[in-house]
Amino acid sequence: MSVFFYARVSTAEQTLEHQRIQAEKAGFAFDHVIADHGVSGVAVPMKDRPEGKRLFDMLRKGDTLVVRWVDRLGRNYADVTNTIREFINRGVIIRTVINSMTFDGSTADPMQMAIRDAMIGFMAASAQAQAEATKEAQKAGIAHAKGKEDLYRGRKPSFSRAQFETTVDLLGKSVGISEIAKSTDLTRQTIYRIRDDVAGAEKSLALWRM
Missing domain, CATH: 3.40.50.1390 (Resolvase, N-terminal catalytic domain)
Known part of the structure; x- marks a missing residue:
């Protein structure tokens, strides 16, 4: 075994x-x-x-x-x-x-x-739903940024796409903020910002082509 x-x-x-x-x-x-x-x-x-x-x-x-x-x-x-x-x-x-x-x-x-x-x-359904939600958010962010090279993009995100996806994934599974912070190496404040505005965080990553 x-x-x-x-x-x-x-x-x-x-x-x-x-x-x-x-x-x-x-x-x-x-x-x-x-x-x-x-x-x-x-x-x-x-x-x-x-x-x-x-x-x-x-x-x-x-x-x-x-x-x-x-x-x-x-x-x-x-x-x-x-x-x-x-x-x-x-x-x-x-x-x-x-x-x-x-x-x-x-x-x-x-x-x-x-x-x-x-x-x-x-x-299994949650895994597929999360993948579909992330894909739609990516499309929205890319569409918003496309053709607007001079658009003010705001502050560069303090998290990578991998960290963002892991955070959203764990939030969807009701994992605690402290545990997510340990798993992603992000601050609790950053995790709260992502939690409170997932779509905005996704758009920010797209605008910065991350």
């Missing part, structure tokens, strides 16, 4: 090291670390990613798969739910770093199974 850590690093500003360190600080230790780099969680199914495909081949009954959150598996509802169900049907235990969620196929109680499956569906 082995413990696998899977990470999906979808942008240049995200790093495998950040996700791995966060997991280790939460008390996880791994036998294998597997990561896909520069791969969209919306457009590319788990089985079609180079390392995702390898993970499918490697996981066996009794193994544990650790991910930062289900959005690392993907941001497409059908793909994420199918992936999780296939893994737990194999006898694989899935654990998340954020909020310490655990999913497995050990229970035979129909009520517990229903609760587990409902939670999986909710988390």
Whole structure:
């Protein structure tokens, strides 16, 4: 029985090291670390990613798969739910770093199974909804900035796009401000500003082409 850590690093500003360190600080230790780099969680199914495909081949009954959150598996509802169900049907235990969620196929109680499956569906739907919201905000910000090179852009954001996306993601999961600050290296004040005006923060990043 082995413990696998899977990470999906979808942008240049995200790093495998950040996700791995966060997991280790939460008390996880791994036998294998597997990561896909520069791969969209919306457009590319788990089985079609180079390392995702390898993970499918490697996981066996009794193994544990650790991910930062289900959005690392993907941001497409059908793909994420199918992936999780296939893994737990194999006898694989899935654990998340954020909020310490655990999913497995050990229970035979129909009520517990229903609760587990409902939670999986909710988390997968949240991942897709967040991806769609971010995409729309990016479009709005870019459209606002397009063709307006001389437009006063205001103060340059004190956060990167990766930090912004992580902050919005964690806020959507009701993670506390202090924990988000530790995860993103942002100040509490910056996180509050993002929380209070997500669209404005997104537009600011677009205006500065960040």
